[in-house]
Amino acid sequence: MPAPDVIVVGLGAMGSAAAWQLARRGRRVLGFDRFSPPHTMGSTHGRSRIIREAYFEHPGYVPLLRRAYECWAQLEQESGRRLLRQTGGLMAGPESGVLFTGARRSALEHGLPHEVLTAAEIRRRFPGFTPPDDTVGLLEPRAGMLWPEGCVEAALELARGAGAELRTGEAVTSWRADGDGVSVTSAGGTHRAPRLILSAGPWMPSLLGARGRALQVERQLFHWFAAARNAEMFRPERCPVAVWEYAPDRIFATQPDAGDGLKAGIHHEGETTDPEHVRREPTAEDESAMRRLVERYMPDAAGRVLEARVCLYTNTPDHHFLIDVHPDHPQVILASPCSGHGFKFASVIGEILADLATEGHSRFDLSPFALSRLGNVF
């Protein structure tokens, strides 16, 4: 391969999408991954991810989401795979809580189709759900589930098909920016390119040295439950994806049973760790914390646990994303600390990274994701 235009380090959710977007523009891409994505060691395993649009985290994400849906459709079309299933999405909690107020604000500011349901209406519409009486839910029709392993595979296949050289099982051990390019070293040698994208997920702190100090990796769990009764109520045709605020600012999410059980996960509340030392085995305490919530909000779903998995979040201090050029080296682009809510955006983040690498700018306002907001931590 002639000298690459862009080196991509990390070919998970963000890096695979960036490699695809660059390769389809005719750019020469050299990509590295320490494993062979999709794999179970980082942040992108577990067979499903929620996509939703009435974004409680901030209305500023909605334009990105609109483009993300378009880019997922493009990936489906180019790969011939089905990657997204719309089930509708319910954001439910106390009326004054962060989840409902944030989702409603996004829906109203951006004119998103939605309905507001009382607790009684939620129980009637979705008989598997038994929320407390003070619950209010925002139901949005376009939400649903993405298949993350399929998305990564599709993006990598298309990138390879368009000429990208993607080396798996080959970790990058160091990188250096000099002049107007970068040198990247792996077991296979040292490689030069004008641009570098660092999208190493939970390994970002180790690649960023002192500048990665603000990032924290967090241990997270998924559990898949067999229904105890009325399994049909939890099938995707009858059950939306749901995000629940079960105590002030404390959230868990559920996804319908697409053939392998109802999936549930608590958002945050995990221990700080790193990918080398994380306790990768789920424990009985992990299961009972999850079971308590499933029993309370959908008791018929709380049968035996079919499977549990540990996964990793890479958090910024404010839980918004980090997508920016490196403050000292404009030829180096940083992405992927997505604080546990980034997968749905991977398709558009891939496009943004490709724009930054080729045009030097993005049409989206990336200031909320800038390093500088983290103050002198960076």
Ligand SMILES: Cc1cc2nc3c(=O)[nH]c(=O)nc-3n(C[C@H](O)[C@H](O)[C@H](O)COP(=O)(O)OP(=O)(O)OC[C@H]3O[C@@H](n4cnc5c(N)ncnc54)[C@H](O)[C@@H]3O)c2cc1C
């Ligand atoms: C439990 C859980 C539930 C989640 N639920 C949702 C959800 O419902 N909806 C949603 O939108 N998001 C969700 N997320 C978040 C989302 O999955 C992540 O934001 C996203 O997958 C992160 O992708 P990434 O590319 O940054 O990391 P990864 O996919 O982990 O990719 C990083 C890659 O870099 C490689 N790498 C690391 N170091 C090196 C190196 N030195 N050299 C070469 N390669 C290297 C790794 O092997 C890895 O493949 C969830 C995350 C978890 C853990």
